Amino acid sequence: MNWMSRAVAASLTTLTLLSSAAAVAQPKGEVRLLAYEGYADPAWVEEFEKETGIAVKVTYVGGVDEQIAKMKASNGKDYDVVTIDTASLKAYADQKLIAPIDKAKLTSAGNLLPEFRGMANATFDGATYGVPWAWGSLGMVYDKKTFPTAPESWEVLWDPKYKGKVISLDDANNAINFGAIVLGMKDPFHLTDAQFAQVKDKLIALKRNLLTYFAGFDEGTTIWTENDVVLMFSMGELAAINLQKKGFDVGYAIPKEGAVGWLDNLTVSAGTSNPDAAYAWMNFVLQKKIGADMAKKFGYGSTTDAPEGMDYASRLIWADNPEDYTRRQAIWNEVKAAE
Amino acid sequence: MNTSLRRDRQDLLRAGLGHALNLGLPLLFVVIPILSFVVVSFWTLQDGQILLIPTLANYRTFFTDGSYLPVYLQTVGLSLQVTLVNVALSTAIALFIFRRTPRMRFLILMSFMLPLFMSYIIKVYSIRSILGQRGLLNEAMLGLGLIDQPIEALLFSRTAIFIALAVLYLPYAILPMYLALDRIPANYLAASADLGATPIQTLRDVVLPLGRPGIAAGAVFTFILTFGDFVTPQMVGGTQGFTFGRIVFSQFGLALNWPLGSALAVILLATTLLAVALAGLSLRREHVR
Structure with missing residues (x-):
């Protein structure tokens, strides 16, 4: 082996090492969220990216009208996970902007509190379109x-x-x-x-x-x-x-007559190009610790961890x-x- | 001969272009947008959908349905009251400024115009924190021992709407009033005095008649701004804060009743145009006499 071939071998080894290192660091694609303020805290995003190697891109919306306009503009192709309130869910499902939830991929479903496990108000014609994620009330x-x-x-x-x-x-x-x-x-x-x-x-x-x-x-x-x-x-x-x-x-x-409640659901966009990344994000945020953190930081009710004093979800009438x-x-x- | 003809044609073209711009820009940016909601006001709302079927139903709704006409009349009444008070106040203030030395005039005028440089919402919030039950006015009067417990009716009442609107729109009345007075030549006043008129007579027979355009402009400004305001009454008026502007506004949210909202807006516009016309008429009459 002359110095020439040795050099070639060495550089080849280096290349192999480099490319395998690159393979480890390379993100497994991207998950694009369409969410309300407080639904993608930077701390969670950082932890998720480190844990899964999937990059997170968040688009915030201020209201229901803006959200449906964004989804309709590309038939959902611009987003993977969308948070939608119960009242609007059916309209999104009817317009085929969101896809039914694949429960086999939703490994965190077991973390949901009993009153949210049924997902009854997100189910149309036997298919479930949303996973309850954050809620509140008009008390x-x-x-x-x-x-x-x-x-x-x-x-x-x-x-x-x-x-x-x-x-x-x-x-x-x-x-x-x-x-x-x-x-x-x-x-x-x-x-x-x-x-x-x-x-x-x-x-x-x-x-x-x-x-x-x-x-x-x-x-x-x-x-x-x-x-x-x-x-x-x-x-x-x-x-x-x-x-x-x-x-x-x-x-x-929440007095005895009850009160209106709002419930935002995690949904998978019908136009998603990376459903695995979408479910990875959903499974990640449905952990009890994330729910507790959201309740603490933003005052929203979590569906996985009953925050102190927010024991009245079952008495709310979902909007x-x-x-x-x-x-x-x-x-x-x-x-x-x-x- | 030929060249002059060409020049004529060029001039004609240039003049035509000028006219097209003069007419076209206001047409494009003012008249067409306004006409568009006049058109929408004749459309039909059915099952939450706006249909291009011509109808007078939206205007009928205004005259026959529930609360629209009474709220309209109440708002006209409120606006007239504010206008009356502001015309009186602005005339007094403008006269006060008018009687100072020229340098002082500018300073005083500017200080009265200062609120115009502040955000409208901030002014409404300030008025609210002054009039509130734990507000500046109540606290001050409590502190001075003038009252034993806070006056509750200061804020969230018709009085509060009245005070807030008058305060907010006073500068718009002072400015035209003052400008009208400022245009009165000084020698008119001197002549009036030389002819033996007392200051009161000069005010009555010279200053105020010459200031009439200012009074008319100030009155029109105040009336239009007050009549169309849909934020202030709501914020300081409490349960009484429902005015005509608010009704128009309410048709454009989730209600999505654009045809009715447009019809009500047309009525609002017609009312303000009527105010302008009346002001113009009052001035013309003055000329004839």
Whole structure:
């Protein structure tokens, strides 16, 4: 062996070593997420990338409309995993933008809490389209000084004793859901004419007890801090968390009548080019520790780990699309115009 | 001969192009967008779908259905009240500025215009934190011993809407009023004084009549801005904060009732055009006399 062939052999060895090293470091493709804020924490992404070698690319959306527009633009080909709320799930499935869940690949399904394991509201025609992932509710925020124990019933908002100390969410659809739930209607999302009339009267009665309506988390919190408010029909857990952070002694409760809940599901895009990477991400985030971390960081309920104080998932009525948005808005306008 | 003809043609072409731009730009960016919602206002909404079937139903809804007409009339009333108060205030303030030395005038005028450099939302939030139950005003009056417990009705009431709108839109009334006064030649005032008029007489017979265009412009600005405001009343008015602008706004969210929303917007636009026309008419009458 002359020096020449030795050199060739050496360089070949080096090349082999280099290329095998490259094979280890090379990511096994990419998973592209379409998610809401807080659903792809950088810490989880880093851990996932290290663990699996799959690169994560996140696209955040601010709302339902924006999300469906993004999905429709490419028939889902731009994304692998999409988080979709229960109310919109059927529309995505009907338009074939998402694919049924392959339960054999969903190895983390066993981590789900019992109330979420059924996935009933994500199942259409026998196929399951979403895995429950994060949830919250539109519950009651109450002042703990005025109410040492949480009020049992929503009716306390109508109590003249608290006139001018109650605030309520200004949102046509959810206000009508709320009225229907307080009146004990079985399906608050599909009301009859008679039920609409009852809900309208109930909401007008509430209006007379209100200090004001509010829109958005920030506004609710600001009004509470600047005025003498003791009760709120809120936008969610975050309202109470924000007030507690500001030093207000408030509690969050789901009264006996129940409350509207929202539930976001992990789904697989119908246009995914890398389903294995999609399931790898879903299995990763469905670990109990990730759920607990999300609850701690963002105040969302987890489906794998019941956060402290959030023991009421089974009493929530998961949001569904209402029978007629236009009609609900017209009725809500009548409530707001009433004297 | 030939060259002059060509030049004529070139001039004609240039003039034509100029006219096309003069007419075309406003047409493209103002008239067509406005016409587009006039068109939408005649469409039909059926089962949540907008259909291109012409109908008057959206306008009928305004006159017959539930709450639209009463809210409209209430909002017109509120806007007229704010306009009246702001015209009085801005006239007084403009006169006050007008009577200072030229250098002082600019300084005072600028200080009244300063709020225009601030974000609208920040101003509404500030007004709210001043009027709130734990707000500046209540705390101050409590501290001074003027009241025993916070006045609750300051914020989240019709009064609050009225105060907030008047404060927000006052600069828009002061500016045209002041500019109108500023155009009055100084020798008119001197002449009036030389002829033996008292300052009050000069004000009544010289200054105010010459300031009329300013009053009209200020009134129109205030009315239009107040009438179309759909944020302020909602934020400071509490359960009373439902105005016509809010109804228009509400048709474009999840309700997706663009035809009705457009019809209501057309009514809003017609109302503001009427305000402009009335102001113009009042000025013309002055000329004739």
